[in-house]
Amino acid sequence: xxxxxxxxxxxxxxxxxxxxxxxxxxxxxxxxxxxxxxxxxxxxxxxxxxxxxxxxxxxxxxxxxxxxxxxxxxxxxxxxxxxxxxxxxxxxxxxxxxxxxxxxxxxxxxxxxxxxxxxxxxxxxxxxxxxxxxxxxxxxxxxxxxxxxxxxxxxxxxxxxxxxxxxxxxxxxxxxxxxxxxxxxxxxxxxxxxxxxxxxxxxxxxxxxxxxxxxxxxxxxxxxxxxxxx
Numbered sequence: 001x002x003x004x005x006x007x008x009x010x011x012x013x014x015x016x017x018x019x020x021x022x023x024x025x026x027x028x029x030x031x032x033x034x035x036x037x038x039x040x041x042x043x044x045x046x047x048x049x050x051x052x053x054x055x056x057x058x059x060x061x062x063x064x065x066x067x068x069x070x071x072x073x074x075x076x077x078x079x080x081x082x083x084x085x086x087x088x089x090x091x092x093x094x095x096x097x098x099x100x101x102x103x104x105x106x107x108x109x110x111x112x113x114x115x116x117x118x119x120x121x122x123x124x125x126x127x128x129x130x131x132x133x134x135x136x137x138x139x140x141x142x143x144x145x146x147x148x149x150x151x152x153x154x155x156x157x158x159x160x161x162x163x164x165x166x167x168x169x170x171x172x173x174x175x176x177x178x179x180x181x182x183x184x185x186x187x188x189x190x191x192x193x194x195x196x197x198x199x200x201x202x203x204x205x206x207x208x209x210x211x212x213x214x215x216x217x218x219x220x221x222x223x224x225x226x227x228x229x230x
Contacts, residue, residue, distance in 0.1 A: 005130030
């Protein structure tokens with residue numbers, strides 16, 4: 001099974017590319033969606049987040065079943081590196097396990113190609129398990145403008161979110177495809193469609209010459225997850 005890594009910094013337009021790839025028939029695993037599901041009240045990541053930050057990060061600290069205040073927690077993590085490390089430490093293991101379950105299901109269903117949509121593909125080291133890799137990029141001023149328009153952020157807050165992520169320039173060299181998104185959605189979708197065709201090409205050969213490696217897949221996931229064990 002070919003595991004394609006899809007990534008991009010905040011407001012670069014990664015979701016647009018992911019939707020285009022999915023529309024072209026490629027299964028896409030959205031790690032943001034996995035994170036959101038894992039952080040629901042009562043779930044594993046929820047308990048780890050509350051243990052790491054206390055109930056002050058919930059909407060109603062007096063309610064044991066109150067959901068996480070994602071906006072406040074995200075704002076804190078973007079400006080405080082220590083808080084960001086705590087957030088990552090609390091969530092990455094549950095997300096890794098959920099991702100492995102989805103990958104195993106795709107493998108069992110004989111999927112030739114699956115796309116893993118992961119914002120922190122390089123930061124977590126997960127890029128090593130993917131090939132090829134696709135980076136969605138846009139100029140910093142374009143991304144800042146999108147953040148201000150989309151989320152109502154001040155210029156300073158938008159800048160904090162952009163600065164909190166590793167620059168895309170350092171990731172491009174490890175990606176087979178770089179999709180520039182400066183606002184022409186039709187062009188971005190067309191480029192994504194061509195990338196989808198390219199990653200399908202040779203997928204049968206990849207499946208034949210690569211051993212199933214289910215044990216290896218699980219083992220690699222466990223080793224990666226140990227990094228985030230609290």
